[in-house]
Amino acid sequence: MLATTQETNAYDTHHNALTGDGVRGNPDWLCSIRKAAFARFNELGFPTTRHEEWQYTNVAPIAREQFRIGVAGIVPTADELSTFSLEEDCAARLVFIDGRFSTVHSAVASLPDGVTVCSLAEAIVTDGSPVASFLAKHATYEDQAFTALNTALLEDGAFVHVRKGTVLERPIHLLYWSTAPEELAASLPRNLIVAEESSQLTVVETYAGANGSSYFTNTVTELIAQDNAVVDHYKINREGDRAQHIGHLQVHQTRDSNVTAHAMTFGGSLVRNDIGTVLDGEGGECTFNGLYMLKGSQHVDNHLLVDHAKPRCDSREIFKGILDDSSRGVFTGRIIVRKDAQKTDGKQTNQNLLLSDDAKADSKPQLEIFADDVKCTHGATIGQVDSDAMFYLQSRGLCKEAARNLLVYAFASDCVSRVRIDSLRSQIETLLFDRLLEGQRPGEAT
Amino acid sequence: MLEVRNLHARVEGQEILKGINLTVNAGEVHSIMGPNGSGKSTLANVLAGNEAYEVTGGEVCMDGKDLLDMSADVRACEGVFLAFQYPVEIPGVTTSYFLKAALNARRKHRGQEELDAMDFLKIVKEKAKLVDLDARLLNRAINEGFSGGEKKRNEIFQMAVLEPTLAILDETDSGLDIDALKIVAGGVNKLRSKDRAVIVVTHYQRLLDYIVPDFVHVLVDGRIAKSGGKELALELENKGYSWVADHSAETATSA
Numbered sequence: 008m009l010a011t012t013q014e015t016n017a018y019d020t021h022h023n024a025l026t027g028d029g030v031r032g033n034p035d036w037l038c039s040i041r042k043a044a045f046a047r048f049n050e051l052g053f054p055t056t057r058h059e060e061w062q063y064t065n066v067a068p069i070a071r072e073q074f075r076i077g078v079a080g081i082v083p084t085a086d087e088l089s090t091f092s093l094e095e096d097c098a099a100r101l102v103f104i105d106g107r108f109s110t111v112h113s114a115v116a117s118l119p120d121g122v123t124v125c126s127l128a129e130a131i132v133t134d135g136s137p138v139a140s141f142l143a144k145h146a147t148y149e150d151q152a153f154t155a156l157n158t159a160l161l162e163d164g165a166f167v168h169v170r171k172g173t174v175l176e177r178p179i180h181l182l183y184w185s186t187a188p189e190e191l192a193a194s195l196p197r198n199l200i201v202a203e204e205s206s207q208l209t210v211v212e213t214y215a216g217a218n219g220s221s222y223f224t225n226t227v228t229e230l231i232a233q234d235n236a237v238v239d240h241y242k243i244n245r246e247g248d249r250a251q252h253i254g255h256l257q258v259h260q261t262r263d264s265n266v267t268a269h270a271m272t273f274g275g276s277l278v279r280n281d282i283g284t285v286l287d288g289e290g291g292e293c294t295f296n297g298l299y300m301l302k303g304s305q306h307v308d309n310h311l312l313v314d315h316a317k318p319r320c321d322s323r324e325i326f327k328g329i330l331d332d333s334s335r336g337v338f339t340g341r342i343i344v345r346k347d348a349q350k351t352d353g354k355q356t357n358q359n360l361l362l363s364d365d366a367k368a369d370s371k372p373q374l375e376i377f378a379d380d381v382k383c384t385h386g387a388t389i390g391q392v393d394s395d396a397m398f399y400l401q402s403r404g405l406c407k408e409a410a411r412n413l414l415v416y417a418f419a420s421d422c423v424s425r426v427r428i429d430s431l432r433s434q435i436e437t438l439l440f441d442r443l444l445e446g447q448r449p450g451e452a453t
Numbered sequence: 454m455l456e457v458r459n460l461h462a463r464v465e466g467q468e469i470l471k472g473i474n475l476t477v478n479a480g481e482v483h484s485i486m487g488p489n490g491s492g493k494s495t496l497a498n499v500l501a502g503n504e505a506y507e508v509t510g511g512e513v514c515m516d517g518k519d520l521l522d523m524s525a526d527v528r529a530c531e532g533v534f535l536a537f538q539y540p541v542e543i544p545g546v547t548t549s550y551f552l553k554a555a556l557n558a559r560r561k562h563r564g565q566e567e568l569d570a571m572d573f574l575k576i577v578k579e580k581a582k583l584v585d586l587d588a589r590l591l592n593r594a595i596n597e598g599f600s601g602g603e604k605k606r607n608e609i610f611q612m613a614v615l616e617p618t619l620a621i622l623d624e625t626d627s628g629l630d631i632d633a634l635k636i637v638a639g640g641v642n643k644l645r646s647k648d649r650a651v652i653v654v655t656h657y658q659r660l661l662d663y664i665v666p667d668f669v670h671v672l673v674d675g676r677i678a679k680s681g682g683k684e685l686a687l688e689l690e691n692k693g694y695s696w697v698a699d700h701s702a703e704t705a706t707s708a
């Protein structure tokens with residue numbers, strides 16, 4: 008089949024299809040959101056390395072390709088997906104294949120009163136759904152082309168809503184699988200998580216896909232933690248080896264809310280995680296915990312923005328990178344402390360362990376402080392495995408590889424131990440160890 | 454057991470060991486003394502296989518095998534143990550986890566079966582008691598936040614678990630109070646047997662009241678300037694190292 012109309016932009020085509028007259032799932036409120044976002048996306052265009060925020064990350068491989076939406080490869084079997092699932096009893100497991108909710112793969116156990124978990128597509132067409140009052144209110148896209156694109160084309164994803172005072176102990180697992188057909192495919196999941204006053208919940212997002220062919224994931228999650236809510240969020244990136252993954256987690260927190268978000272990156276060839284929160288009420292607390300373990304020519308950019316808008320909020324950022332071969336890890340940690348945000352306590356740490364001479368790490372703190380009574384610290388290290396520690400372990404009988412692996416594992420251990428879901432923690436430990444053993448050069452094996 | 458011949462070694466391009474000769478037989482305890490910076494730790498590290506030290510000449514044999522040809526871990530599996538002058542802190546790795554890995558590496562090297570968790574725990578409990586080490590410390594990261602005394606006892610504890618044939622103690626006594634010193638010495642004396650040898654590097658004759666050496670060597674400027682019996686330690690205590698240094702010219706020419 009000859010594609011003679013390739014010149015028509017795939018995103019244009021899809022946007023027009025979504026926003027046409029009489030299209031299902033296109034209520035007026037949403038139509039105008041999509042149209043405004045698309046207009047902004049077209050103004051912005053894809054960023055280049057001339058943008059300060061994209062200085063270290065070149066997205067030309069995404070910009071120059073025509074990724075198509077809605078093309079699919081081989082749908083995975085339940086067995087294939089099981090390696091990505093949690094062993095714990097989950098409150099709900101939603102599976103998305105190429106960005107679309109898959110009923111057959113998903114399981115929603117009976118949820119307690121006050122909890123809604125469904126696909127965003129369903130929520131959009133459900134009468135009286137609270138979606139309209141929250142969607143696209145916090146993931147702003149004035150300067151974020153990818154978020155604008157995601158908003159312009161938003162269609163499906165997860166909707167999680169926990170009402171006031173409701174405590175959900177069991178985690179909610181969201182699994183995004185890309186089938187990676189030979190033609191370049193894009194998926195644009197859009198998630199909305201709302202934790203009302205004094206509620207509690209845990210959400211795990213796993214991104215995974217087939218190896219071998221290139222695909223593009225552009226995902227946006229908005230997480231709203233209202234007064235006194237406690238939310239744990241995990242994002243596990245196990246994308247295929249040729250995936251380009253651009254993700255944005257935007258948190259909005261009000262008074263006394265407590266959000267912990269983990270970003271664990273193992274997969275993908277080009278990955279960007281934009282992680283942001285606005286601490287918009289006194290006494291709020293956020294912890295961003297990150298780990299990236301890279302090999303080959305993987306490029307991973309974690310871009311954090313913590314906006315202290317109100318007084319007496321605490322923020323903690325701990326990101327660790329383990330970089331092998333010619334991989335590159337980028338960390339940018341921007342902290343804004345607004346004029347009102349007295350008694351802010353912000354701490355940021357980024358540590359990188361280079362396992363090869365060709366690996367490279369960049370670490371850039373950006374503190375913009377407009378209040379005077381604040382405590383803000385940041386620290387960054389880039390180094391190799393400590394040779395004194397290596398000798399200590401070897402002098403007791405551990406071979407070079409075992410000693411190195413133990414030290415690398417130890418480096419990551421605090422990030423891993425902060426994962427509070429047992430099976431997820433052991434999944435990450437396994438990923439770490441597998442990666443370490445894989446990295447073992449021939450001849451050094453024991 | 455250990456035969457060191459004309460050993461030369463460098464650190465960062467600077468020659469530190471300038472021809473060491475030393476013979477240690479099974480069952481013996483040798484003490485190496487000497488002024489600061491004379492090369493005692495360098496010798497200990499070279500024997501244990503620290504790659505930061507470059508051997509530029511000479512030979513080291515243990516039980517007829519060329520030690521210099523082996524990496525540090527193989528030497529450890531062959532029975533060499535170094536108690537570090539400055540034990541390394543390793544966040545994120547517990548002593549018990551790492552010691553089990555070490556013990557099993559050795560057992561594997563000798564064709565023995567690996568220990569299971571229960572057997573290992575039994576050994577660990579018994580040996581921890583021996584050096585009066587709070588067993589809870591073993592579930593903490595290696596040496597992290599340990600006091601000086603705890604670090605030294607942890608070294609002796611590891612030695613007791615690993616049961617080396619050649620133990621090298623680098624100033625394990627420095628900075629210890631008398632009770633801790635007795636514990637350390639007790640650990641070493643317990644290890645003493647006709648099949649094993651110990652090299653005790655120390656600054657202070659005090660330790661030698663508790664670990665009585667068969668031989669004492671004085672290391673000055675990268676060479677063994679004087680050797681003798683345990684009475685040499687006392688003589689050094691009275692006369693100071695300068696006394697040996699003055700004599701070293703003669704020793705060197707007569708060698």
Ligand SMILES: Nc1ncnc2c1ncn2[C@@H]1O[C@H](COP(=O)(O)OP(=O)(O)OP(=O)(O)O)[C@@H](O)[C@H]1O
Nearest residue numbers: 464465469487488489490491492493494495496505
């Ligand atoms: N890793 C190293 N890097 C650079 N120089 C070193 C290193 N280790 C030892 N040296 C140097 O080698 C010389 C001998 O040091 P060594 O530690 O062997 O002495 P020592 O006899 O053990 O001293 P002390 O009694 O203080 O423990 C010193 O001049 C020291 O500065």
Ligand SMILES: [Mg+2]
Nearest residue numbers: 493494495538
């Ligand atoms: Mg020394």
